[in-house]
Amino acid sequence: MSENTKIDFIYLSEQDMIKAGVTDMPRCVDTMEDMFKLLYTGDYRMAGENNDSHGAMVTFPENPEFATMPRHTPDRRLMAMPAYLGGDYQTCGVKWYGSNIANREKGLPRSILMLILNDVETGAPLAYMSANLLSAYRTGAVPGVGARYLARKDSKVIGLLGPGVMGKTSVAAFMAVCPDIDTIKIKGRGEKSLNDFTNWLSKTFPQITNVKVVNSLEEVVKDADIVTYCNSGETGDISSYPEIKREWVKAGAFISMPAYCRLDEELEKPDVRKVLDNPGLYDAWFSEVPKPAHQYIPIIGVRFLDMVEEGLIEKSELEDLGKIVSGAAPARTNEDEIIILSVGGLPVEDVAWATKIYRNALKNKIGVTLNLWDTPELR
Template sequence: MFEVPVSSTKIDFIYLSEPDMIAAGVTDMAACVDTMEEMFGLLYHGDYRMAGPTNNSHGAIIVFPENSPFPDMPKPTPDRRYMAMPAYLGGRFRTAGVKWYGSNIANREKGLPRSILMFILNDVDTGAPLAIMSANLLSAYRTGAVPGVGARHLARKDSRVVGILGPGVMARTSLAAFMATCPMIDTVKVKGRGEKSLAAFVSWVRATYPQITTVQTVDTIEEVMQGSDIVTFCQSGAIGDPSQYPMVRREWIKPGTFLSMPSLTDVDEGMQASDIRKVLDNPAMYEAGFEECEKPAHRWVPVVGMRYLDLVAEGRVDRDTLEDLGKIVAGEAPGRTNDDEIIILSVGGMSVEDVAWGTVIYRNAIARGIGTSLNLWNEPALR
């Protein structure tokens, strides 16, 4: 439908709205988990590139100062930023792309998502655009799918109870991925700040997963963790003060728990011990971010993997104890080895994930005739 002869100078691309993305399969979580698993294999073997001098930067970010001489400049309210996340991914994907977004937690007061995202996918040979996509669902599902990859390799196969902090979008997609990889789950415990968001999440769980027979709202992080086989922190919040980040305390966790942490997280001394398996979704990305940040880096990058790198720098954690999820997925390091291991996975989010899932959705759209064809030019005015 949208193909142009290779010899032509004409460049068409497709625009995919959010409804188009849904029609092309962006909410197919089982397929997304499989795609992320494939991506991790390529990541581990080095068939990718991201931003920065080491090709491992999370992206390029614009943040705003506390005090500016320009009265119209935005203020640094929570989650107020603009960011570009470029990447190339090889294998069967062999595409490049960039996710661009603006974010402001105050959007919720306007009935909008915290972040509003777009994604551009490019032909890796010419650099021509292949697609411009609505990317909120793309990003949400690839973010949730990574915990699903983690659960496939690191959670107990008989996991039944999931504890969730934060009943938002990330909680929904993470739970969807857990359900795709741990089908015995029958109980969910959730803690949130607002009754409205909690009620909406509970209703969604009951409507979407009738096999989940118990959905319980709890009042404390301790209750989220106690007795859970899988724990995930999915809340949003201000960064800069790690003392305000939610804490994982070892005394609250039973043997065999898998913790998937894509959001603000701190750990107590017990969770720093050598017998806790500490897995990062891409150690090289954390190391690149650590070099870029003012120390302690956990102030500015609030995921638990960065906290562990701060502890390495302080001599309190051995760098060799930090594991690589890609190496586990590639079969070159063990996944879960027994039913009593406590394993914590840091999920930082990577642009290669957007490229992987965006490429699959683009190819689905082409095959299904979905999207609006747009013309860049028939012949370029400048060559």
């Protein structure tokens, strides 16, 4: 029997990704929920010794020895995020991206991302796809999963810091699972980003009839059922991270934190539930950097591990979103508990959503077929 060695794969531009459904937030939330169940059962792999690493990152020095080497600027890095996901997915892939906050001065996104999806048996490419929208929607969908299980069902008010891409996708995910939301309070850095956000909001979610631009973090948080900080900035000086104080927080609030922040001592107390999107991710991060780790990795879950290291809390107090989604741990238990979700970002999320989009693209003949080879020269 003759061998079939031909390998074709599809290329999906950003417009192809949109046609294939990458901006379908309700479906993305459902996909992330399904993925969290696989995480809890262990049917996945990421990089690193514990198979839970965020990825491998190239950073640049403040003062390069070589004139041609890029110099460190805020958020400048090159990064690869590989993962395998089992269940009905049975695919692997890697998101590769370059990031530099100075891109915005050129009219470009801060990060420019691509994803290659591979057959798990042969390693052959299945698709090479634009990944900015894919990454943005899977990032926003995770807070949506959190809200589905941890926010009050009657949530009506969102408090948002940072009306950028992450702010938009987080709001879209909250709307997918909390349809009674009718009010949003927003704090941003500039008029342009605020106007862009409010225009998007009016077109996308006209049912949000009460939109307030506020000037302080306290106003963002106060009386909000769902609070989220989606801002960006420099790491290193923890005192510069935007704070959230318990005295501002409404009883029963769900606090989703996919960006850098710090809590006051009252919010760090044991009666505030602390949920991680994937505990192994934080273990991997914590093993990679000096302590306190929160100054290097500003996600609030890393602060929680600093607290464990300092003897302020027990590690058993940190909850696993996958365990909650799988029904092995309680979701919201009463109307007054305050719950914080730390969102770190997982390569398996990219692979999950990329697989759904790839299969839909194949079904609907979207994208450009490219040939790797008919017969490889070297075997």
